[in-house]
Amino acid sequence: MRDVAIIAFAQLPAVRRDTEREEVELVQPVVTAALAQAGLDRRDVGFTISGSCDYLLGRPFSFVAALDAVAPWPPIAESHVEMDGAWALYEAWARLQCGDVDTALIYAYGKSSLGELPDVLVQQLDPYYLAPLGADAISLAALQARALLDSGRADERRLAAVAARSRRAAAANPCAQRRSRREVDELLAEPYLVAPLRKHDCPPISDGACAVVLAAGDVARRLVPRPAWIRGIDHRIEPHQLGHRDLTRSPSTAEAAARAGAGPDAAPFDLVELHAPFSHQELILRDALGLPTDDGTADGIDDGDGGDGPAINPSGGALAANPMMVAGLTRLGEAAARLMAGDGRRALAHATSGPCLQQNLVCVLETDGGAP
Amino acid sequence: MDVLSAPYVLEYTYQRSTGPVIGRFLTALRDGRLEGVRTTTGRVLMPPLEYDPATGEATGEPVPLPPDGVVTTWAWVATPRPGHPLDRPFAWALIRIDGADTAMLHAVDAGAADAMRTGMRVTARWRAERTGSILDLACFVPVAGEAP
Amino acid sequence: MSDDAPDAAATAAPVTMVPSHVRLTYTVTAGRHLSSYLRALADRRIVGGRCPVCTKVYLPARGACPTCGVPADQPVEVADRGTVTTFCVIRIPFEAAPFPPPYVAVAILLDGADMPIFHLVRGIAPEEARMGMRVQARWVADDQLGPTLASIRWFELSGEPDAAYETYANHL
Ligand SMILES: [Zn+2]
Numbered sequence: 050m051r052d053v054a055i056i057a058f059a060q061l062p063a064v065r066r067d068t069e070r071e072e073v074e075l076v077q078p079v080v081t082a083a084l085a086q087a088g089l090d091r092r093d094v095g096f097t098i099s100g101s102c103d104y105l106l107g108r109p110f111s112f113v114a115a116l117d118a119v120a121p122w123p124p125i126a127e128s129h130v131e132m133d134g135a136w137a138l139y140e141a142w143a144r145l146q147c148g149d150v151d152t153a154l155i156y157a158y159g160k161s162s163l164g165e166l167p168d169v170l171v172q173q174l175d176p177y178y179l180a181p182l183g184a185d186a187i188s189l190a191a192l193q194a195r196a197l198l199d200s201g202r203a204d205e206r207r208l209a210a211v212a213a214r215s216r217r218a219a220a221a222n223p224c225a226q227r228r229s230r231r232e233v234d235e236l237l238a239e240p241y242l243v244a245p246l247r248k249h250d251c252p253p254i255s256d257g258a259c260a261v262v263l264a265a266g267d268v269a270r271r272l273v274p275r276p277a278w279i280r281g282i283d284h285r286i287e288p289h290q291l292g293h294r295d296l297t298r299s300p301s302t303a304e305a306a307a308r309a310g311a312g313p314d315a316a317p318f319d320l321v322e323l324h325a326p327f328s329h330q331e332l333i334l335r336d337a338l339g340l341p342t343d344d345g346t347a348d349g350i351d352d353g354d355g356g357d358g359p360a361i362n363p364s365g366g367a368l369a370a371n372p373m374m375v376a377g378l379t380r381l382g383e384a385a386a387r388l389m390a391g392d393g394r395r396a397l398a399h400a401t402s403g404p405c406l407q408q409n410l411v412c413v414l415e416t417d418g419g420a421p
Numbered sequence: 422m423d424v425l426s427a428p429y430v431l432e433y434t435y436q437r438s439t440g441p442v443i444g445r446f447l448t449a450l451r452d453g454r455l456e457g458v459r460t461t462t463g464r465v466l467m468p469p470l471e472y473d474p475a476t477g478e479a480t481g482e483p484v485p486l487p488p489d490g491v492v493t494t495w496a497w498v499a500t501p502r503p504g505h506p507l508d509r510p511f512a513w514a515l516i517r518i519d520g521a522d523t524a525m526l527h528a529v530d531a532g533a534a535d536a537m538r539t540g541m542r543v544t545a546r547w548r549a550e551r552t553g554s555i556l557d558l559a560c561f562v563p564v565a566g567e568a569p
Numbered sequence: 570m571s572d573d574a575p576d577a578a579a580t581a582a583p584v585t586m587v588p589s590h591v592r593l594t595y596t597v598t599a600g601r602h603l604s605s606y607l608r609a610l611a612d613r614r615i616v617g618g619r620c621p622v623c624t625k626v627y628l629p630a631r632g633a634c635p636t637c638g639v640p641a642d643q644p645v646e647v648a649d650r651g652t653v654t655t656f657c658v659i660r661i662p663f664e665a666a667p668f669p670p671p672y673v674a675v676a677i678l679l680d681g682a683d684m685p686i687f688h689l690v691r692g693i694a695p696e697e698a699r700m701g702m703r704v705q706a707r708w709v710a711d712d713q714l715g716p717t718l719a720s721i722r723w724f725e726l727s728g729e730p731d732a733a734y735e736t737y738a739n740h741l
Contacts, residue, residue, distance in 0.1 A: 069424050071600030073632035091638045107431045107595035120638035164595040176589050177443050178468050181555050183504025188513050191496030199539050244497035288474035292515050292524030425599040425607055425716055433591040447584040553584035
């Protein structure tokens, strides 16, 4: 395998409704900023790929409309996934393994504010058994949350603790959307949205965009002082029908982690970025990744300042900002940016896709040598 | 700069082919019957799928099932959305039909959240006018005598 | 049910198709650059955007120049007359057709712009349509102006001699 690293990450602050920008206006600033960080010109990029969803923008082939931002004339090598940008990063990583190009640009954008997000997300469901029911994403996640509560492995207080920690962390992240501090008891006093989920257990509706630059081997070393090397990356998927899965477990996450070098015997991580749009999903993911779900701190949820485990979602995670198709790639970018800044040298980043954690991607990132 | 916006409707009026397995299931629904499908390993999938997700093998013969089952998990919708199957507060539930090894998603018309619990028994309520759709099942309802 | 089953169910054919209707409602935004172009049209002006790197003038202004990747957003007002770079003749009637066919649809390089816009030419027979024709915008009445290209009703011949091919060869 060729050594490939994340060498740059840029994002727009997530907002509930960006009324100013259409596709290319979302993408152009983050692409420009990421390439500037990497010290690359658009013409130097070996491979370009994006992740987005036409249904979000109500515009078939919307990714074509965003292409001007990467200057596709004269022609460039380009690809697109109708998925979260984390899967675009996977394709770019695989492309760099071919050895003939050394750099790749990945970007993702999503504007959930244009349409009715619950109705849009129904379109990702099977059209015979699920979509006709209008089963929205929050309702499906609530079924999963109930199953987890019934299993006895979590209670509503633990879910609220995840949300409270996300908000505490997000207060320090200028790109997060939900940044007001709320205490667990305060959150538990809120009414249910779709029981057993309350509003704070669900992600905000967000508009946003982000971009990542990958580089291989010596090119990465030449361009930036502390590349965040991808030591392993893998993704796995489970059956679509919820009734065919144990919703309280995430075997696809565990399998992807094992193949990415983050299995049960892996060396500890300094920080972890989990793409858990719903609070209970963080607990399911931590379980699947062998990360402690109760580290003995007061709220039982480690936030990097009390327990022994790694810092979980120092960015605030998807509960603090959830631009669709962007939030997964953002986890990889946030983890890498922290390593590149010297905040730790080994990180785990995760992205998810589909209802109730159907598909999961795990990436292990490291910087060279010891502490900075 | 005052940025312009406009309402826009995206509409696709597709017809989808069902294939033989889903078509058979929807035909049974139209007749007011539930029908699962047996896998090569002997499990009964409900709702039926063409291929067994566990093995990738084609599934086999249909298995007639009763209209009754058990709630394996549920969620309470206090404010239904326009696209939801019921226009009053209801529960989503995964329901394992008696004789099936997997659970199906549908709505339970239970009146109030405190009438719901995991493990409760429910039975199908059929729509009078049926067309061959998952919505031929209007919803499920708690079996009489089932107290939470 | 078997094909020859005589029971009542056999009167209804097996289900092989289901309706799968998707209807999604949006509020789309034109973005800053397209909005600036549309707003100007309501004012009887045609305003594009110049790329600060390659200096090309785009109509409308764009969030990124496809060659340079930077916003092409320096406002430039261009003329409401220009040169037809290519055309076609619509002879088939369809629901949204603006006129009974035949009529002529054209790409017009407005004077001062580097990108053609698409519009219709009226007042000539289809067989007279040709590349290089000089045309002039016919705007709608003041009370019908709006932030839309429909503020220009159509283009018609300006009376100038045809432009030489070399003058628009790089804009086809
Ligand atoms: Zn340019």
